[in-house]
Amino acid sequence: DAGVIQSPRHEVTEMGQEVTLRCKPISGHNSLFWYRQTMMRGLELLIYFNNNVPIDDSGMPEDRFSAKMPNASFSTLKIQPSEPRDSAVYFCASRPGTAYLNTGELFFGEGSRLTVL
Amino acid sequence: DQQVKQNSPSLSVQEGRISILNCDYTNSMFDYFLWYKKYPAEGPTFLISISSIKDKNEDGRFTVFLNKSAKHLSLHIVPSQPGDSAVYFCAASLGGSNYKLTFGKGTLLTVNP
Numbered sequence: 001d002a003g004v005i006q007s008p009r010h011e012v013t014e015m016g017q018e019v020t021l022r023c024k025p026i027s028g029h030n031s032l033f034w035y036r037q038t039m040m041r042g043l044e045l046l047i048y049f050n051n052n053v054p055i056d057d058s059g060m061p062e063d064r065f066s067a068k069m070p071n072a073s074f075s076t077l078k079i080q081p082s083e084p085r086d087s088a089v090y091f092c093a094s095r096p097g098t099a100y101l102n103t104g105e106l107f108f109g110e111g112s113r114l115t116v117l
Numbered sequence: 118d119q120q121v122k123q124n125s126p127s128l129s130v131q132e133g134r135i136s137i138l139n140c141d142y143t144n145s146m147f148d149y150f151l152w153y154k155k156y157p158a159e160g161p162t163f164l165i166s167i168s169s170i171k172d173k174n175e176d177g178r179f180t181v182f183l184n185k186s187a188k189h190l191s192l193h194i195v196p197s198q199p200g201d202s203a204v205y206f207c208a209a210s211l212g213g214s215n216y217k218l219t220f221g222k223g224t225l226l227t228v229n230p
Contacts, residue, residue: 004160033217033218035220041222042206042220042221042222042223043161043206043220043222043223044220045217045218045219045220048217056217091160091161093160105151105163105166106161106163106218107163108153108160108161108162109160110158110159110160111158111159111160
């Protein structure tokens with residue numbers, strides 16, 4: 001079974017450039033989450049979608065960040081313009097629906113390591 | 118504010134001994150707790166969970182204990198193995214219609230042969 005697939009695995013860019021991170025959730029999962037991992041703050045939830053609809057984006061740092069989920073099998077996280085403080089590992093995770101209600105278990109991708117110079 | 122806290126950034130134990138990882142939380146509304154394990158260059162993977170209606174859940178070498186009055190949970194690994202060396206994240210969920218997990222910063226466990 002294919003897990004959550006993220007791309008790119010590594011991205012090095014210069015400050016001011018646009019960055020787009022991509023995620024393909026596990027087929028049949030109807031919730032999708034974007035997390036960011038840094039040494040200082042650990043794993044922070046940025047945004048999550050339920051049935052392709054954004055439910056909670058309170059963790060999105062600022063207007064430079066945006067996320068979309070145009071269909072059940074694809075999501076993007078965009079940073080424009082990028083800044084050095086955005087350097088982190090960005091994880092996408094998905095979860096099935098009612099069978100996992102109230103359990104919270106997420107299935108994570110391998111992450112996209114972003115370095116902004 | 119950190120609602121889920123793992124105050125020990127790292128822990129080192131000898132192979133065969135017990136590893137105890139601790140986690141504290143501040144939100145008394147959390148009703149489900151999980152532990153995730155993360156190896157370098159990989160995503161976190163689910164390890165074990167516990168509902169707030171229980172105080173213990175066991176799965177093989179892994180046991181999670183929950184003390185609701187103290188808002189504290191711990192993960193015990195017995196016996197510890199070198200392959201257990203990883204970062205362990207504690208997470209909490211409000212459940213119900215709120216599906217998001219709130220994570221701690223993680224504890225790096227090193228099991229020495």
